[in-house]
Amino acid sequence: MQFLEFLPDTPLVSFTILILVALLVPPIFEKLHLPGLVGLLVAGILLGSNGLNLLDPQDDTIKLLSDAGKIYLMFVAGLEIDLDDFRNKKNRSLGFGVATFLLPLVAGIAVGRIFGFSWNASILIGSLLSSHTLLGYPIVNRLGVVRNEAVTVTIGATIFTDIAALLVLAICISVHQGEFTPASLAMQLGSLALYSFAVLYGIDRVGKAYFHRTGDEESNQFLFVLAAVFLAAVGAQLINVDKIVGAFLAGLAVNDVIGHSPVEEKVEFVGSTLFIPFFFVTMGLLLDIPTFVETITSPYGLGLTLAIISSLIASKFLAALGVKLLYRYDWNEMLTMWSLSLPQVAATLAAALAGFQALNSAGDTLLSEAVFNTVIVMMLVTAILGPVLTARFARKLPLPQQGRGRAIDASSDWDATQEGVTPHPFTVVVPVYNPLTTKYLIEMGVLLARQESGTLVPLSIAKAHVHMDDPQLKISLIQSQKLLKRAGETSHEFDMEAQPILRIDDDIANAIGRVAREQNASLVVMGWSQTTGLRARLFGSVIDRVFWASHCPVAVMRLLEEPINIHRLLVPVKAITPRSLKAIRFAQRFADTNQASLTLLHVCVPNTPQEQIAAFEQKLEKVLANAKLKVSSEIKTVAHEDAAHVILKVSRSFELVILRSTRRRTAGGLAVSDVTTQVVKKLTCSLVLFGEPHS
Incomplete structure (x- = not known):
């Protein structure tokens, strides 16, 4: 296409194209009731050598962004594992984790050997089937059955299957790239164990100390998390382990450090908005469409594809059935566990790409292009089939007893x-910062406080930074005093004496939380603010941060x-x-x-x-x-x-x-x-x- 000649030869063009794809494509496919990641794969195919040829997967910029996306994908997979659920049901989670890992592993090895692959490649194929991605989580959450034991056990099993699959990947790539001896394997396993301990224990200890010292400095905490992720990825490469292993371990370590906090929201937002979509686009760029079509239409390729997908579905079913018999779950619980463990996205795609790109001294890849293409088909099938089945079976689960x-x-x-807080007198803190909404908010606060014979505390915050002689602060103080005066007048209309507070602070959300704590508040009533948009999602809206900060x-x-x-x-x-x-x-x-x-x-x-x-x-x-x-x-x-x-x-x-x-x-x-x-x-x-x- 001739218009391509007018595009400047600069990495900025590739980056701009990726941004536009991440912005425009997923919403279009979601409206068609297809996963957004499918749209990203299709976009990669259309923009690659089989389409418009706008992006080159061998370009250094694309490689960098793809690696960052792959690392971030596995980091988020570790970050999103609910460690509390795993701890609460760790024995049963481990039981299901072992079953849903080993059975697909054995099935995958059998398929690999039947189709002529080496033992090493066959073991890696089996590991690709062993993990699972919780695409069905939003469905069980919407249905209110997340706390059902079968669902909790399946969520907890993710931690075992992902770690085990990544360990198998690390060993297979190590064997493929070097001369295999029992001594080298023992050394590799030993270094991997020491590295895992260093990441899980080191990041946890250092992270908690750093977060304790930095307090509310969310930007520095965000940078600490990014540094931990990429340091762990680099460290994995130093011991000849794929970087995605380090990223996943970093996710588990950071999981305990940041918990459910605003920093977690920012970390996941950056990943899901930028890096992870770039990875899926790159997966599409790597697909050779003629070879892909040949893979799924030739007798050998079609047989391999059907064998891998059917062995995945059957082995995951048998694993859920075994756990049903062992732990006495009913059929709906068993089928829900099966459907939740079917989707193969995060760990599977990242590991498949790592195996496809792993070269030995002779220049041979560990996984063939046929297997890579089959994994793409498997991802598409399970990403659609898993959530559909989850929606069907999970709705029949009984709501869990609390x-x-x-x-x-x-x-x-x-x-x-x-604990340790006296619930009375009932105190309502009402932050006022918008003259147009102050009257209604104070009126609501009065009604609630009066119903409990409680106290109303209007709060106005004059925002300031370091210099108390800043002219802008003087203006803010005057405006705050006017707001508090208006609040007092409104409360008098309802025969209630308010106790107004004026606070100078550089952070509105933290100021609201601190005043509420100082006043031993029973409730905070506040007005609406912008909760969407790029700024609110990147830095957190006042609403989000007050929810996090308030007691x-x-x-x-x-x-x-x-x-x-x-x-x-x-x-x-x-x-x-x-x-x-x-x-x-x-x-x-x-x-x-x-x-x-x-x-x-x-x-x-x-x-x-x-x-x-x-x-x-x-x-x-x-x-x-x-x-x-x-x-x-x-x-x-x-x-x-x-x-x-x-x-x-x-x-x-x-x-x-x-x-x-x-x-x-x-x-x-x-x-x-x-x-x-x-x-x-x-x-x-x-x-x-x-x-x-x-x-």
């Missing part, structure tokens, strides 16, 4: 779980009318958990003080057994009855696949919707939006986003 038979006390106060519940409000005029409340309830019960408790308090009616909306998937719906409604009725508040309440259940659509439709008859804040997860390194995010964008009535500390 606390192993311990009843949840719905009537308990929302801050009663704070007590936070109610973020977008009020379109005076709270005293709000009389119809809607609370969507996905599952009965301690956090969802506190959101219901908040709604009941407001409804009681404002003589409002309350509707609890439960959206279940189609074909949910009627007895399960009835049991869930009975639990909700018990929750409402235990609160001992005279509130007109009803429970509405709707069976529908799209929970966000139902909530938006039902909300048209209500004046206020109360949603619970939830953290977003990622799957295979690509961001997955949740129902709350969808509803917030389109809701046309007043809104309360209710969040617990660290929710």
Whole structure:
């Protein structure tokens, strides 16, 4: 194409093209109900030598970005493993992990030998089938069955399968690139063990000390995480182990350091937005379409593809069946475990690429192009089949009982779980920073505080940095005093004496959290701020950071009318958990003080057994009855696949919707939006986003 001649020969062109692909392609494929990563692969094919020839996989810039994406993909895979779930069910998780690793490993080795591959290549093929990527996690999360034991065990098993598969990869590549002797293998295993200990223990200890010293310096903490990841990757290469092994171990080590914090959100955002999409595009660039077509159409290639995919599906099924018999799970739990363990994306693709690019002294690759192409097909099949099956089987799982038979006390106060903190007097802190929303926020704070005979604390923050004689600070102080005066006037209208506080701070979110702690607040009521967009996602919105920093519940409000005029409340309830019960408790308090009616909306998937719906409604009725508040309440259940659509439709008859804040997860390194995010964008009535500390 002649227009290509006008493009400058600079790495900036390749980088710009990759940015545009990551921005535009995944949303298009998601609208077609296909995974975004499939779109990235297709884009790589179209932009490579088989299409427009805009990108060259051998270009140094592309190689660098691909390596960074591969490292980041495995780092995020380690970071996203829920270590708490693994610790809670470690024995059963290890049991399923061993079964779902060994059976596919043996099946893959058998296929490799049957099709004429060497023992080393066959073992690596088996390891490619042994790990799994939790693409179905957003589905089980949406259905409210994440805490079902079978799901928890499957999530916990990921840590074993990924580590074991990467260890096999490291040994196979080492054997392929050097002269194999028992002594060299022992040395390799010994150095790998010492390296793993150094990464897991060293990053954990140093990271916790560094985070403790840096406090709120999130930018430096983010850079520390990046440094840890790439240092671990470089360290892996120093002992002749593939860099993705180091990246995954770094993810596990950093997992304990940052926990569920704003830094984790930034780390995952950068990966899912930039580096990981670049990796998938590069995978598409490496595909030779004529060879790919020949691979899946020739008798040998088609046979190899069908054998690998069918052996994967069968061996994963047998592993889940064995665990079912051993731990006495029912069929729906077994089939859910099987479907969750089917998708082969993160570790599989990264390991396949590493094996495809590993050369020995003779210039031979460890994995042939036929196997590499087969792995791409396997990824596409399992990335679609796994989530489809998960959606089918997981909806039949019973909702887990919380606390192993311990009843949840719905009537308990929302801050009663704070050890050593007296729940009364009830104190509501209301940060005011927008003159247009101050009146409604203070009015809401007054209604809630007065209902509990509590205290209202309006808070205004004058933002400043180092110099207290900064003219801008003087202007901020004057504006803050005006806001507090207006807040006091509003509270007087409702016959309540406020206790205003003016704080000078360089960080609004931290200031709100600290004042709330100093005042022993029971609740923080704050106005809406920008939660989307590049700046908010990179640096965190004030809302996100207050949720992280606060010790007590936070109610973020977008009020379109005076709270005293709000009389119809809607609370969507996905599952009965301690956090969802506190959101219901908040709604009941407001409804009681404002003589409002309350509707609890439960959206279940189609074909949910009627007895399960009835049991869930009975639990909700018990929750409402235990609160001992005279509130007109009803429970509405709707069976529908799209929970966000139902909530938006039902909300048209209500004046206020109360949603619970939830953290977003990622799957295979690509961001997955949740129902709350969808509803917030389109809701046309007043809104309360209710969040617990660290929710």
